[in-house]
Amino acid sequence: xxxxxxxxxxxxxxxxxxxxxxxxxxxxxxxxxxxxxxxxxxxxxxxxxxxxxxxxxxxxxxxxxxxxxxxxxxxxxxxxxxxxxxxxxxxxxxxxxxxxxxxxxxxxxxxxxxxxxxxxxxxxxxxxxxxxxxxxxxxxxxxxxxxxxxxxxxxxxxxxxxxxxxxxxxxxxxxxxxxxxxxxxxxxxxxxxxxxxxxxxxxxxxxxxxxxxxxxxxxxxxxxxxxxxxxxxxxxxxxxxxxxxxxxxxxxxxxxxxxxxxxxxxxxxxxxxxxxxxxxxxxxxxxxxxxxxxxxxxxxxxxxxxxxxxxxxxxxxxxxxxxxxxxxxxxxxxxxxxxxxxxxxxxxxxxxxxxxxxxxxxxxxxxxxxxxxxxxxxxxxxxxxxxxxxxxxxxxxxxxxxxxxxxxxxxxxxxxx
Amino acid sequence: xxxxxxxxxxxxxxxxxxxxxxxxxxxxxxxxxxxxxxxxxxxxxxxxxxxxxxxxxxxxxxxxxxxxxxxxxxxxxxxxxxxxxxxxxxxxxxxxxxxxxxxxxxx
Numbered sequence: 001x002x003x004x005x006x007x008x009x010x011x012x013x014x015x016x017x018x019x020x021x022x023x024x025x026x027x028x029x030x031x032x033x034x035x036x037x038x039x040x041x042x043x044x045x046x047x048x049x050x051x052x053x054x055x056x057x058x059x060x061x062x063x064x065x066x067x068x069x070x071x072x073x074x075x076x077x078x079x080x081x082x083x084x085x086x087x088x089x090x091x092x093x094x095x096x097x098x099x100x101x102x103x104x105x106x107x108x109x110x111x112x113x114x115x116x117x118x119x120x121x122x123x124x125x126x127x128x129x130x131x132x133x134x135x136x137x138x139x140x141x142x143x144x145x146x147x148x149x150x151x152x153x154x155x156x157x158x159x160x161x162x163x164x165x166x167x168x169x170x171x172x173x174x175x176x177x178x179x180x181x182x183x184x185x186x187x188x189x190x191x192x193x194x195x196x197x198x199x200x201x202x203x204x205x206x207x208x209x210x211x212x213x214x215x216x217x218x219x220x221x222x223x224x225x226x227x228x229x230x231x232x233x234x235x236x237x238x239x240x241x242x243x244x245x246x247x248x249x250x251x252x253x254x255x256x257x258x259x260x261x262x263x264x265x266x267x268x269x270x271x272x273x274x275x276x277x278x279x280x281x282x283x284x285x286x287x288x289x290x291x292x293x294x295x296x297x298x299x300x301x302x303x304x305x306x307x308x309x310x311x312x313x314x315x316x317x318x319x320x321x322x323x324x325x326x327x328x329x330x331x332x333x334x335x336x337x338x339x340x341x342x343x344x345x346x347x348x349x350x351x352x353x354x355x356x357x358x359x360x361x362x363x364x365x366x367x368x369x370x371x372x373x374x375x376x377x378x379x380x381x382x383x384x385x386x387x388x389x390x391x392x393x394x395x396x397x398x399x400x401x402x403x404x405x406x407x408x409x410x411x412x413x414x415x416x417x
Numbered sequence: 418x419x420x421x422x423x424x425x426x427x428x429x430x431x432x433x434x435x436x437x438x439x440x441x442x443x444x445x446x447x448x449x450x451x452x453x454x455x456x457x458x459x460x461x462x463x464x465x466x467x468x469x470x471x472x473x474x475x476x477x478x479x480x481x482x483x484x485x486x487x488x489x490x491x492x493x494x495x496x497x498x499x500x501x502x503x504x505x506x507x508x509x510x511x512x513x514x515x516x517x518x519x520x521x522x523x524x
Contacts, residue, residue, distance in 0.1 A: 244467045402453045
């Protein structure tokens with residue numbers, strides 16, 4: 001791996017930038033690995049990176065049925081925050097946020113983490129009470145979150161329609177200043193490059209077709225479109241396709257896969273200073289460094305693997321955005337797309353061992369997995385390396401649904417879904 | 418947007434309907450005898466297949482009646498719609514059948 005620095009940039013400039021090496025190799029699969037990660041998205045690549053970087057496991061492969069950055073990692077709206085209500089969630093997402101803060105340096109790759117502030121708007125009395133409860137709960141957990149009056153919201157984000165005629169007026173907002181955005185592709189590429197440099201094989205265009213198990217029940221390896229690969233341990237991080245992959249090992253999970261849509265506008269000059277979220281009228285918006293307004297819409301009603309959703313879902317979000325930010329009424333939309341998100345009944349992830357020895361699963365991030373990428377990778381790598389969950393992900397088991405120990409962010413109104 | 422054929426009213430846009438989740442999950446016959454594992458399976462485990470999926474829809478802005486739909490989740494193409502109580506045109510999920518034989522629930 002050639003390190004990126006001012007000097008290397010200068011040197012390459014002299015050669016017309018023709019001699020940069022590939023950022024990661026494209027190796028043939030080895031017959032056997034200590035650990036195989038199924039799914040080359042941000043979470044899977046981060047898992048492989050931390051396995052090599054922190055837990056000394058370098059005989060690792062990441063298998064990806066498509067290409068790196070082609071799944072949900074390249075399809076989300078890049079919002080990063082950690083102001084979750086419950087202690088378990090707060091610990092998990094805050095662990096990730098702390099890693100975000102040093103990630104560009106650690107990976108030697110600019111992931112463009114931009115803590116520009118995430119403002120969650122309250123539109124009714126219930127929102128106000130719920131968000132204030134979040135602010136207090138977050139502060140007890142050492143997480144920054146503050147309550148802003150409507151006027152303070154306007155000062156923080158001038159384009160907002162405060163005090164105007166709105167069906168759901170802005171009654172205030174909860175602001176996490178350390179929240180913000182990052183460049184999602186760069187996260188995937190940066191982790192892939194850094195993991196590759198530490199010896200991890202990244203196998204693209206390699207679809208898992210089956211999971212082979214020994215008579216003892218333990219995993220032996222995976223059947224793939226590029227042949228059988230023996231594996232000591234298998235970590236499944238397949239987002240919307242987790243149910244399909246886990247079924248191959250005979251494990252049924254409390255997951256349903258839904259299409260989640262996003263869209264971007266034509267690029268314009270810097271006009272929107274922060275991330276604004278409104279769960280009540282369902283709108284998420286921020287401006288990318290390219291100038292596009294990045295807009296998150298909702299999930300479709302039905303389960304699907306089609307990676308596209310219906311127009312009325314996107315229209316609903318645009319209606320809300322035009323009310324919130326009237327100047328965007330003249331903005332034209334450029335592209336829209338969908339990704340498949342796996343949702344658990346309590347809207348909290350599963351990062352855990354499974355009943356099958358040697359098989360681990362990291363799934364159920366639903367509509368909000370991007371923000372957790374570094375933390376999820378780190379605790380999942382720990383879980384695989386030590387065959388025991390990290391204290392942070394210990395509550396996020398499969399068995400919590402049997403035992404009734406939910407982490408019920410679904411009911412904690414301020415979580416975006 | 419899906420075009421869904423309500424078995425009572427005919428083809429209508431998806432906006433008239435609400436989704437009711439996976440179909441053919443029957444309440445256990447003897448709930449008191451179920452262990453935690455089986456309760457979790459009944460309440461939370463879903464087959465979530467990539468392919469043929471049997472699901473409930475309700476024509477909420479029409480006749481307001483529930484019915485079943487078989488849809489291919491890979492393409493979103495609707496294969497069949499049929500009334501509650503009718504035989505599914507194609508066989509349902511084997512995992513669900515296995516569970517129903519274990520827990521005594523009728524599909």
